[in-house]
Amino acid sequence: MFVRPFKLSRRVKALTTRTRLELFLFTLMISVGIASSLIFFKHHIEHVNSEVSDTHETTVKLFRQFLEADAVGLARAITALSSNQTLLEKMQSGQRDTIYAEFEDDFERLKNQTKITHAYFIGPNGDVILRAHKPDQFGDRLSRTTYLKSARTQKLVCGIEMGMNFYSLRCVQPVYLGESQEFIGYIELAEEIDHIFHELKEATGNDLAILLVDDFITFSEADIQGQAFSHYQLIYSTDSSLMETLLPKVDLDAGFISTANNFITDKDEKYGIGVSPFEDITGQISGVLVSVENITRLYKSAINELWINVVGALLIILLTIILFSIAIKRAFKAMEEALDERTRQIEFMALHDELTQLPNRAMFCKMVQHQINEAKRYDRQFSLLFMDLDGFKAVNDNLGHDAGDELLRQVAERLNLSIRDSDVASRIGGDEFIVLLPEVSGEEEHKHVDVVAGRILNAIAAPFMLKDQVIHITASIGISCYPEHGDNEDELTKHADAAMYAAKESGKNGIQRYSAELHKQSFERRALEADLKNALHNHEFEMFYQAKLDSQSIEIIGMEALIRWHHPNLGLVEPADFISIAEDTGLIIPIGKWVIETACRQNMQWLKNGNRLLPIAVNLSPKQFNDERLLDDILKILSETQMPAEYLVVEITERIVVEDAVNANKVLRALKELGVGLAIDDLGVGYSSFSSLEIFPVDSVKIDRSFIHGLPENQSNSAITEAIINMADRLGLNVIAEGVETIEQLEFLRKYQCPQLQGFYFNKPMPADEFEKYLNNSKQSLA
Numbered sequence: 001m002f003v004r005p006f007k008l009s010r011r012v013k014a015l016t017t018r019t020r021l022e023l024f025l026f027t028l029m030i031s032v033g034i035a036s037s038l039i040f041f042k043h044h045i046e047h048v049n050s051e052v053s054d055t056h057e058t059t060v061k062l063f064r065q066f067l068e069a070d071a072v073g074l075a076r077a078i079t080a081l082s083s084n085q086t087l088l089e090k091m092q093s094g095q096r097d098t099i100y101a102e103f104e105d106d107f108e109r110l111k112n113q114t115k116i117t118h119a120y121f122i123g124p125n126g127d128v129i130l131r132a133h134k135p136d137q138f139g140d141r142l143s144r145t146t147y148l149k150s151a152r153t154q155k156l157v158c159g160i161e162m163g164m165n166f167y168s169l170r171c172v173q174p175v176y177l178g179e180s181q182e183f184i185g186y187i188e189l190a191e192e193i194d195h196i197f198h199e200l201k202e203a204t205g206n207d208l209a210i211l212l213v214d215d216f217i218t219f220s221e222a223d224i225q226g227q228a229f230s231h232y233q234l235i236y237s238t239d240s241s242l243m244e245t246l247l248p249k250v251d252l253d254a255g256f257i258s259t260a261n262n263f264i265t266d267k268d269e270k271y272g273i274g275v276s277p278f279e280d281i282t283g284q285i286s287g288v289l290v291s292v293e294n295i296t297r298l299y300k301s302a303i304n305e306l307w308i309n310v311v312g313a314l315l316i317i318l319l320t321i322i323l324f325s326i327a328i329k330r331a332f333k334a335m336e337e338a339l340d341e342r343t344r345q346i347e348f349m350a351l352h353d354e355l356t357q358l359p360n361r362a363m364f365c366k367m368v369q370h371q372i373n374e375a376k377r378y379d380r381q382f383s384l385l386f387m388d389l390d391g392f393k394a395v396n397d398n399l400g401h402d403a404g405d406e407l408l409r410q411v412a413e414r415l416n417l418s419i420r421d422s423d424v425a426s427r428i429g430g431d432e433f434i435v436l437l438p439e440v441s442g443e444e445e446h447k448h449v450d451v452v453a454g455r456i457l458n459a460i461a462a463p464f465m466l467k468d469q470v471i472h473i474t475a476s477i478g479i480s481c482y483p484e485h486g487d488n489e490d491e492l493t494k495h496a497d498a499a500m501y502a503a504k505e506s507g508k509n510g511i512q513r514y515s516a517e518l519h520k521q522s523f524e525r526r527a528l529e530a531d532l533k534n535a536l537h538n539h540e541f542e543m544f545y546q547a548k549l550d551s552q553s554i555e556i557i558g559m560e561a562l563i564r565w566h567h568p569n570l571g572l573v574e575p576a577d578f579i580s581i582a583e584d585t586g587l588i589i590p591i592g593k594w595v596i597e598t599a600c601r602q603n604m605q606w607l608k609n610g611n612r613l614l615p616i617a618v619n620l621s622p623k624q625f626n627d628e629r630l631l632d633d634i635l636k637i638l639s640e641t642q643m644p645a646e647y648l649v650v651e652i653t654e655r656i657v658v659e660d661a662v663n664a665n666k667v668l669r670a671l672k673e674l675g676v677g678l679a680i681d682d683l684g685v686g687y688s689s690f691s692s693l694e695i696f697p698v699d700s701v702k703i704d705r706s707f708i709h710g711l712p713e714n715q716s717n718s719a720i721t722e723a724i725i726n727m728a729d730r731l732g733l734n735v736i737a738e739g740v741e742t743i744e745q746l747e748f749l750r751k752y753q754c755p756q757l758q759g760f761y762f763n764k765p766m767p768a769d770e771f772e773k774y775l776n777n778s779k780q781s782l783a
């Protein structure tokens with residue numbers, strides 16, 4: 001239920017993001033489309049502009065080339081005439097008719113073959129002898145620049161010059177007669193240049209016009225054909241009506257070039273116009289040459305191009321957006337699927353144990369709650385099996401955490417194989433597993449629970465293969481049932497846990513069903529646990545001491561320090577009732593340290609009080625023995641109390657040594673190096689073969705009091721005791737028999753030469769001051 005809103009909001013969010021992305025892309029594509037179309041249009045317009053400009057430049061260039069070609073023609077013709085001696089003689093004569101008669105045919109030929117339209121024969125003083133093109137006009141004196149320049153330089157001079165009502169190309173040549181080279185005057189040939197404009201129009205397709213600056217116009221207004229534009233007069237054009245329409249819109253002084261940027265429009269036609277200054281023979285700007293290009297087609301093609309681009313771009317954009325949209329949709333779908341998968345994984349991870357893939361504590365709680373609801377509704381029962389591995393820590397410590405993890409994985413697999421599909425195994429932490437067995441009703445079903453628990457124990461007890469090593473491990477299982485042992489998940493789990501704990505207490509690898517008695521024990525244990533936390537701080541502990549004696553002389557040869565707890569309400573609490581709690585809670589570390597320190601300090605105090613310094617034994621619990629600070633703590637205590645190390649004996653149980661032999665050997669060797677005495681306690685209770693102790697650097701062994709108890713009647717106890725004494729003797733170990741209570745036991749042990757004894761027969765553990773008196777008394781009795 002709680003997942004759905006998350007998914008919905010994520011979808012909405014994803015959708016909004018997708019739409020935003022699509023909008024962004026759309027805007028981007030449109031912008032790119034518009035920008036590229038504009039760039040393309042600009043580029044096209046620039047092309048039109050450069051075309052207009054190029055055509056105009058070409059026109060001007062061609063105009064000059066045509067003029068030059070015609071000038072060359074004029075010069076050739078005039079040179080030919082200058083070498084015609086007959087014509088020159090006639091000219092020298094000054095006889096106009098004679099000259100004309102001689103020249104008329106040539107002039108006709110020249111007019112037909114070239115563009116020459118005018119021919120002058122001028123006397124040495126500048127008077128016009130003959131105008132061949134107007135024979136009846138003569139006698140005037142020429143003042144045109146071409147002539148004046150030739151007269152001044154006495155050379156052939158060609159140039160553009162204004163005629164009476166036309167613009168003309170002129171050549172004037174001084175002429176000389178005969179071998180004497182007598183100067184007889186000048187011949188001038190000229191042509192109107194209108195034809196050049198026509199040729200140019202044909203060559204370029206442009207209309208042309210030539211306009212003169214008013215100052216250069218030396219003839220009357222009446223002579224001017226055309227119109228005035230500002231201070232320019234239109235002298236000639238290939239299309240006068242077009243020029244009359246366009247030229248008023250043109251700034252002729254600006255050397256104007258109108259292009260597609262600033263085209264001139266007339267009747268839907270668009271024109272690019274070029275205006276270039278035009279020099280005459282004097283070298284002065286006398287007018288302008290105008291070329292007019294119709295750019296309507298070019299402009300339209302640019303506009304069309306723009307539209308094609310815009311439409312093309314829009315189509316591409318549309319297509320791209322559709323493709324993008326499909327891709328985005330797919331990407332978002334894939335993203336959503338990946339997210340859903342991730343969500344499923346997260347949900348799975350939130351409810352499952354990563355290592356074993358079993359349901360975790362959270363999932364287990366949900367399932368139990370669900371089971372409680374079902375059981376309430378249908379009046380059913382169900383059971384929980386709380387399983388904890390025995391000795392898992394040793395696997396972790398010795399083979400490493402990888403091996404520990406692998407073991408847990410294999411345990412999970414075996415658990416699943418040992419239960420029905422409807423049962424659920426979960427890992428709730430560390431090496432703790434809980435199996436939920438639903439629908440357990442009636443006596444038969446209760447048996448079924450025991451069968452399943454037994455099957456699980458058997459499955460776990462089968463060897464495991466870890467890092468190429470065969471590992472044997474066991475488990476302890478506690479059982480609780482709904483509703484008998486609790487009506488909520490917390491209570492049921494706690495009770496199954498308490499039952500599991502009881503199973504461990506009673507030797508491990510077993511099954512324990514929760515009961516009221518167990519509940520009482522568990523309650524008391526929990527209460528003790530709470531009180532124990534404050535006991536050290538409240539100085540509620542006291543050390544008692546029990547003597548160890550030489551079996552032959554009955555002399556005190558050492559003592560064992562044994563803790564007692566003065567509970568504020570319960571009175572004196574025996575260590576058997578709280579050491580295991582201290583061990584489980586970890587409180588054994590500070591308590592154990594306090595024990596060693598108190599024992600050492602007390603021993604030195606007795607020395608100070610005049611007693612012999614005797615070895616004092618302290619018990620180390622498994623957790624304390626495996627604590628990495630142990631050696632440092634002992635060193636510090638020995639240094640602070642000034643007690644020599646060899647007067648401290650640590651007693652550890654055979655179980656510690658057997659369960660983790662590698663570590664035990666390491667710690668024992670380190671203690672041995674310090675000089676501390678080492679004793680194996682409770683020997684013979686069944687953990688190992690006696691000979692395996694050979695490898696450990698221990699000094700002595702203590703025969704468990706359960707063997708001493710039946711002596712001498714119990715034959716097997718007698719045999720075991722005798723065997724331990726003999727074996728220890730052979731291994732060079734000291735032996736202490738503890739729990740000696742009777743004279744018969746004493747005699748038996750003396751008979752079999754057990755060197756040291758401890759037991760109520762001699763003394764019970766007692767407080768320090770009493771033990772000191774005991775020490776003093778024993779000194780006196782020995783004395």
Ligand SMILES: Nc1nc2c(ncn2[C@@H]2O[C@H](COP(=O)(O)O[C@H]3[C@@H](O)[C@H](n4cnc5c(=O)[nH]c(N)nc54)O[C@@H]3COP(=O)(O)O)[C@@H](O)[C@H]2O)c(=O)[nH]1
Binds near residue numbers: 619702705
């Ligand atoms: N880790 C620690 N363990 C401790 C410490 N102090 C005690 N202990 C362990 O608690 C167990 C019970 O000890 P306790 O009640 O002190 O019993 C000791 C003796 O009183 C008892 N004993 C000795 N002689 C006799 C006897 O003739 N009859 C008889 N019924 N009991 C006798 O034996 C206990 C000493 O045993 P052991 O240590 O194995 O020598 C016990 O296991 C203690 O080890 C502590 O400070 N730390």
